[in-house]
Amino acid sequence: MADNCKVETALEILVGKWKPVIMYQLFSNGTMRFSELQRALPDITKKMLTSQLRELEYHDIIHRKIYMQIPPKVEYSITEYAMKMAPLLQAMNDWGVAHLQHLNELYGEDSGEEAAGTTK
Amino acid sequence: MADNCKVETALEILVGKWKPVIMYQLFSNGTMRFSELQRALPDITKKMLTSQLRELEYHDIIHRKIYMQIPPKVEYSITEYAMKMAPLLQAMNDWGVAHLQHLNELYGEDSGEEAAGTTK
DNA sequence: CCGTATCCTGCTCGATACTG
DNA sequence: CAGTATCGAGCAGGATACGG
Numbered sequence: 001m002a003d004n005c006k007v008e009t010a011l012e013i014l015v016g017k018w019k020p021v022i023m024y025q026l027f028s029n030g031t032m033r034f035s036e037l038q039r040a041l042p043d044i045t046k047k048m049l050t051s052q053l054r055e056l057e058y059h060d061i062i063h064r065k066i067y068m069q070i071p072p073k074v075e076y077s078i079t080e081y082a083m084k085m086a087p088l089l090q091a092m093n094d095w096g097v098a099h100l101q102h103l104n105e106l107y108g109e110d111s112g113e114e115a116a117g118t119t120k
Numbered sequence: 121m122a123d124n125c126k127v128e129t130a131l132e133i134l135v136g137k138w139k140p141v142i143m144y145q146l147f148s149n150g151t152m153r154f155s156e157l158q159r160a161l162p163d164i165t166k167k168m169l170t171s172q173l174r175e176l177e178y179h180d181i182i183h184r185k186i187y188m189q190i191p192p193k194v195e196y197s198i199t200e201y202a203m204k205m206a207p208l209l210q211a212m213n214d215w216g217v218a219h220l221q222h223l224n225e226l227y228g229e230d231s232g233e234e235a236a237g238t239t240k
Numbered sequence: 241c242c243g244t245a246t247c248c249t250g251c252t253c254g255a256t257a258c259t260g
Numbered sequence: 261c262a263g264t265a266t267c268g269a270g271c272a273g274g275a276t277a278c279g280g
Contacts (some may be wrong), residue, residue: 005140005141005144005213006213006216006217006220007134007140007144007209007212007213007216008140008216009216009217009219009220010212010213010215010216010219011131011134011135011140011212013219014127014131015131015135020125020127020128020131021125021128024125024127059219059223060222060223060226081222085215087211088211088212088215089127091207091208091211092127092130092131092208092212093125093126093127093130095130095205095208096126096127096128096129096130097126097129099129099130099133099179100126100129102180102201103179103180106180
């Protein structure tokens with residue numbers, strides 16, 4: 001019954017406080033170094049950046065290229081495989097935008113995207 | 121920059137341990153009573169079922185119809201609005217299926233969908 | 241039958257310090 | 261520069277009991 005329902009599989013890959021933004025950065029800017037990502041995402045800690053990158057790498061969403069040199073240099077980029085999920089991401093993004101609009105119509109301009117009802 | 125990225129908005133609605141399954145049930149079976157959902161999802165507690173339903177209701181994904189009678193009767197169903205996200209859900213599901221296949225090719229038949237790398 | 245109210249646990253994420 | 265290691269807070273989610 002729930003065999004058809006692999007929505008959760010897709011969710012697992014995308015969920016993580018920073019994964020969507022990281023992917024967004026890499027999709028937009030192409031290749032980026034660790035420190036560039038840190039600068040682009042000022043509030044993320046090294047620990048989180050590392051762990052989120054590793055998970056994305058495991059799922060073949062991003063590629064990690066290490067330059068054996070001093071000082072170290074590591075570049076991250078979207079994989080060919082992950083390029084294929086661009087339409088999906090776009091669709092999710094579009095739906096997100098539309099949904100925020102829908103919520104405004106329902107509850108008014110105030111209650112933003114983190115309004116009551118969602119966990120709070 | 122991250123303004124374009126409302127993927128997270130979409131994620132917020134779908135995330136929650138039981139939301140995808142609940143939506144799946146309601147999409148499949150149409151209208152269902154509280155107790156029917158409980159029976160369909162044997163491992164969920166009343167508390168979780170209630171809270172997840174409320175969040176989905178807030179986002180206008182499901183409709184809650186209360187019959188004022190003794191004993192109480194409440195029916196849940198997918199809203200018209202949420203019907204429109206069926207293609208998105210389908211796309212996510214399809215990608216999920218394909219991704220599990222992809223992981224198998226990468227790491228072999230063993231490592232299932234909860235393999236290393238994902239948080240663990 | 242359809243829920244709340246409480247209490248508790250485990251995991252995610254953050255802060256901070258250290259290393260090749 | 262690009263990471264680990266460690267510790268701890270906070271929150272999602274579970275067990276259980278009670279209420280309209």
